[in-house]
Every structure is written in C-alpha cells, then in structure tokens.
Amino acid sequence: MRKALSIRTQQGAGLIVALIFLAVLTIAGITAARLTNMEERMAGNTQFKGLTYQNAQSEIRAQMAAYNTNLVGRKPLLDAANQGADAISGFPDRRQALAVDVILSSANIATNTIRYMNKGICEGSSVGKFECSGYEINSASRLDNGASSNQIQGIYFINAK
Template sequence: MLSRIQIPKHQQGATLIVALVFLLILTVAGVTAVRLSTTSEHMASNSQFRGSAFQLAQSELKAQVLNMSANIANRQPLLNSKAAPLEARPRFPERRAALALNTRIAAPNLNQTTNVNSLGGVDCLIFGDGTSSGKFNCEQFELTARSTLTSGAFSEQVSGLVMSTPK
C-alpha cells in the first residue's frame, strides 16, 4: 500500500527567506574578512617601507661620516657650513643655514637628501694616550639625512659630529 504525501496547497516560503538571510550574513562576514586582511597587508608593507627608509637614512649618515673621516679634503663641506649665514632660531642661536651634501647612497626608488649645519665651536680638552693632553677647538656639526621612498614612506635622521683642531 502506497502512502501519499500531502503537499500543502499554500506554501509559506519560510525556507527561502531563512536561506537568503543566512547567505547575506555569510557574504557580510566574507567581505569583512577580506577588508581586514587587506588592511593588515597594507599596514605590514607600510611598516616594512618605513623600516627601509630608516635604514637608508642611517646608512647615508654613516657613509657621510666615513667619507669625511677618510681624508681632510673631504671635510670641505663642514668648513663651508661654518661660513654659511646664521639663521635666527631661539633654541640654537649659533645655528648656521643648512648646506646640502652630495648623497652617498642612491637607488632607483629613493630620494635622498643630506644636509650639514654648523652649530658653532667650543673650547675642549682632549686627552690622548694618558701621557699628553691639549686644548682644542671643537667644531660641532649636525648631519641630517632624509630618505623618501617612492611609496611615500620617509625617515629623517640626525647625527652630531665634532671635529677638533689644535689651538
């Protein structure tokens, strides 16, 4: 004996509505997950670019100091910065105008600028090997390197430099 399944004459359609609501919730969750992962990827790449710019600026400062330490002729930009006109700044009243230096580190996706400022001279004592000491004139300089990548990330680093000459 076969039993017959009775089909209601007026279907309500509740299953279709529940399925559509569930599909909508899954779609919103998927779109949110994609946005969060994209944002995390952008943050990670920006952090990497900033780190690269920082390292490039630090390397430029070290390269400039090594270049000036190599021989006396390479110290001419320091002497030129001493002759630069004074800037009116309350914090550093003796600060000279910044002079641009030739950059030592170059790359295709990098804009590098390096400046030197003379901060003035002071008398200082330098002790040698324990047997001698002397009075010197110590000139203080400020080296500033700014590395800007094509991505827009940049880093500006500042380093002090003291050059001593006998009195």
C-alpha cells in the same frame, strides 16, 4: 493528537532562513576580505617606512665615514662653518644648512645637508688642548610611493688648538 505536516501546508520558512543565513555569511566574507586588504597595506607601509629609515641612516653613516677619511673629506665641514649666520636661541653660532652630495646613490636620498652648530671646549682629560665643533647632519629618504624618513644626527669634530 498531532496532525502530520504535509508538503502543501509548509510556507517556505526554511528557504527564507537559508537566504538570511547566506546573506549574513556573504557580509562576513566581504568584511573579512576588506580587513585583510587593509592589513596588507599597513604591513607594506611599515616595510617602506623601515626601508626609508635605513636608507637615511646609512647615508648619515656614510657621510660621517667620509669626514673621517682625510682632509678632502672634511671640506664639507669647513664649508658649513663658513656659511652665513642662522642664529636661534641656544645656538648663537648656528649657520645655514649646506647641501652636500649624496654618497649612497641607491638610497633614494631627497635632501642631504650639514649645518655648523657651535664651537666649544671639549670635555675630558685634555681640557684646553682641543676644541670641539658641533655639526648637524640631516638626511631625508623618499620613495616613489610616498614613504619618507627624515633623520638628523649631531656630531662633534675635535680639532687641536
């Protein structure tokens, strides 16, 4: 037969098990809080990166629209073509980058340049009647928190010969 356990014979094993269980739950809670904080920062960084990308792309689109409006809007293209040579292999006519004014002031644009790349014959049905000039537009957007995006767009500008 078994003897009934009295309160005096127990050694406090339940208390030790409860304290260990409480310590494990505390560590799990702290780990979950840290992971949540890191995921929140990652989501914020992704949002800021997307914002800078959109800002740089919007500035490039605004620059291209300005070049297509009238002759005054094409002045940066002519100025870029008259810059000093910055030749590299593959683009022997490449010129130095020319800084241009930012059109979208709310876009946090850090640098905005245009570079003349080359001149050639336009492909298509009117070969020989037109001449294509290649340009490279570079726009970099930066936020105060360090997020940045550097976008480059190549364009061809068609001129009659």
